[in-house]
Amino acid sequence: MEGGRVLTVLLLVLLLVGLAGSSPPPEPVVCAHGTSDCTVSNAYGSFPDRTVCRAASATFPRTEKELVAAVAAAAAAKRKVKVATKHSHSFPKLACPGGRDGTIISTERLNRVVSVDVAKGLMTVESGMVLRDLIQAAAEAGLALPHSPYWSGLTIGGLLATGAHGSSLKGKGGAVHEYVVGMRIVTPAPRSQGFAVVRELCADHPDLDAAKVSLGVLGVVSQVTLALEPMFKRSVTFVTRDDSDMAEQAVVWGDLHEFGDMVWLPQQRNVIYRKDDRVAITSAGNGLNDYLAFRSSSTADLISGRVMQELLEKKNNTVARCKEAPTSVSLFEKAAYGFTNNGSLFMGYPVVGFQHHIQASSSCLDSPEDTLLTTCPWDPRIRGIFFYNNAYSIALSRVSAFIADMKKLRNSNPKAFCGIDAGLGILLRYIKASSAYLGKSEDSIDFDITYYRSYTKGEPNPYSGVLDELQQMALRKYGAIPHWGKNRNFAFEGVIAKYPEAGKFLEVKGRYDPDGIFSSEWSNQVLG
CATH class of the missing domain: 3.30.465.10 (Uridine Diphospho-n-acetylenolpyruvylglucosamine Reductase; domain 3)
Incomplete structure (x- = not known):
């Protein structure tokens, strides 16, 4: 199989197989002896620095009384404590107490x-x-x-x-x-x-x-x-346009549509606009969002797809990578990104449905154990998808200038952005200013980028320099604020100074x- 077809293979798996089963994700907290000698990881099986996070013990309280007892025991012993969740999806080491003597408190059983x-x-x-x-x-x-x-x-x-x-x-x-x-x-x-x-x-x-x-x-x-x-109900329509006026549209799109977002495909010079607003509860439609990339996938296809992707990256086959990126996007577009009008079929836009059926999805979690025949695409127990996720917000007042600079970077080296397009582009989401001390102090747009990560430490992405330049430009020139649950460690350098409170x-x-x-x-x- 040609290396450049890897992304098409992965997406075809997600789109066409329609797998109903899936092995549930692994537990993030694993202890060698009962609740002692433990390790904690995230859903992807690796923190940005690739270190193993260890703890002397773990506790799994079922009630607030048991939770108080767990905190009291750690405080009395002056042990470091961190909290782990059921699936642990943060990229940074938020759940790692450090050293080997700390305690993990899991909230997995506090779920009522x-x-x-x-x-x-x-x-x-x-x-x-x-x-x-x-x-x-x-x-x-x-x-x-x-x-x-x-x-x-x-x-x-x-x-x-x-x-x-x-x-x-x-x-x-x-x-x-x-x-x-x-x-x-x-x-x-x-x-x-x-x-x-x-x-x-x-x-x-x-x-x-x-x-x-x-x-x-x-x-x-x-x-x-x-x-x-x-x-309430929402009405969703996706529209693809060229990116010639993206800088201007980005500033106003969030005011035009309550749940609107944008996906920029820089190498293809297109933008996918999400027109998403609430409608009358009596509006016809029982639509469902079952986003394609959050569905169960065949383990065999994920593994073979990753092998092909690694060959493509090692050979730096830019021609193949750029050729296949539009195909990947087209497959998602033709399948309406996983949206259906009635829970099973897509018959056209708009997709109208109740809020709880539209706002989020995670169907790869909703299945019994099938001995790893299928999994969530990023399951660390298999050598499948492995990626970095950069996300940072820029004040709305600076967004137009930032997009203009991104376009200049794209124009100087368009092939460097093919990998971003293959990963379904850069997601732009709107965030309102918050009173939370560690929330956003200004109305902003969050730029979210997912891209290839090597399993081999120190092996860079062929175009990692361009991706790093993009992030450094956002952080330093435009004062971008990194998402607390994503990013590599260097993105957080000096970040606390960016929070007025x-x-x-x-x-x-x-x-x-x-x-x-x-x-x-x-x-x-x-x-x-």
């Missing part, structure tokens, strides 16, 4: 709905509840979470810690933390208070703006209360965890 108040539109859940389950539970009560990330395999505690978001400038915006009106968080305490306390933060509590996006350095979130809305966050951190039990080498470097 605590209460629902339909009249007030409030829902309280435990922090380990997966977004997919939260969205479904809300829908069963006739309620909807207004915005969310596109991948629903995150936990509510994990996605809040990293400021995860969808795309919107309307209302409160697309970040989930904007809909948090209450939290219960367990923090270390003096001996006189039993070494751990539960802090209850209501909507008007001054510390809530620190806890809503915290990187997990304040303590362990036990419960989260969200302000929801009555169920960082001092307030650090003050809360000092009160909640004065001994730095929940801090690590990584968080200390990032927070200064």
Whole structure:
């Protein structure tokens, strides 16, 4: 098979096989002896620095009482603590306590709905509840979470810690933390208070703006209360145009469409515009978003596809790479990216459906064990897809100039961008300014890029220099702020200085965890 066909193979697998089964993802926390001598990883099986994260022990509390006991035991022993989630999708080492003597507290079993108040539109859940389950539970009560990330395999505690978001400038915006009106968080305490306390933060509590996006350095979130809305419907249409006016459109698109986003295909000089707005609940349609790249894939095809991709990269076969990129995009476009009008068939745009069926997907998680015949595409137990994910936000006022500079870089070396196109381009999502101390201080656009990563340490992508130049330009010239849950380590250098309210966050951190039990080498470097 020609090396350049690898991406076509991978996408055909996702599009055409229609696999119903899948092996669930591996547990991120693995212990050699019961709950001792443990390692913790992420969903991709590797942190940016490729080091193995170890811990002396792990605990899996099922109740808030057990969670308090776990924090108290660690605080009394002055052991470092980090929180791990059910699937652990963060790229940075947020869940790594450092060294070998720390403790991991997993929220995997803290996964229940605590209460629902339909009249007030409030829902309280435990922090380990997966977004997919939260969205479904809300829908069963006739309620909807207004915005969310596109991948629903995150936990509510994990996605809040990293400021995860969808795309919107309307209302409160697309970040989930904007809909948090209450939290219960367990923090270390003096001996006189039993070494751990539960802090209850209501909507008007001054510390809530620190806890809503915290990187997990304040303590362990036990419960989260969200302000929801009555169920509504959305209408989605994707339109592809040339990128000649992209710089101008990017500034206004978020004001035109409540859930709008854009995907730029730089080498093809095209933009895929997402026209996405809420419509009347009586509108006809029962559409479903089952995004293609989040479906189960054949393990055999993933492995063979990766082999071909590695050959392509090692040979630096630019001609083949650039030839196949449009084919990959075309396959997704013809399959409506996984959207259907009735849950099974796509018959044309617009796709109209209920919010909980449109806002996010993660169908590769919804299957019983099949002995690894199929998996999520990035499952680390197989040698399949392996990638970097850069994501950084730029203030809306600077976006036009940044896009103009990106185009200049593209024009100087268009072949360097074929790999980005093959990875389905650069996703642009809108983020509204937030009151959260570690949230965005200005209305912004998040630029999200996924690209090839070698399994061999130190082996660069043939065009890694261009990709690094693009990121450095964003970070240094345009003051871009890296996404807390993505990126390689160098993207976070000096980042805390970009947050006007960082001092307030650090003050809360000092009160909640004065001994730095929940801090690590990584968080200390990032927070200064």
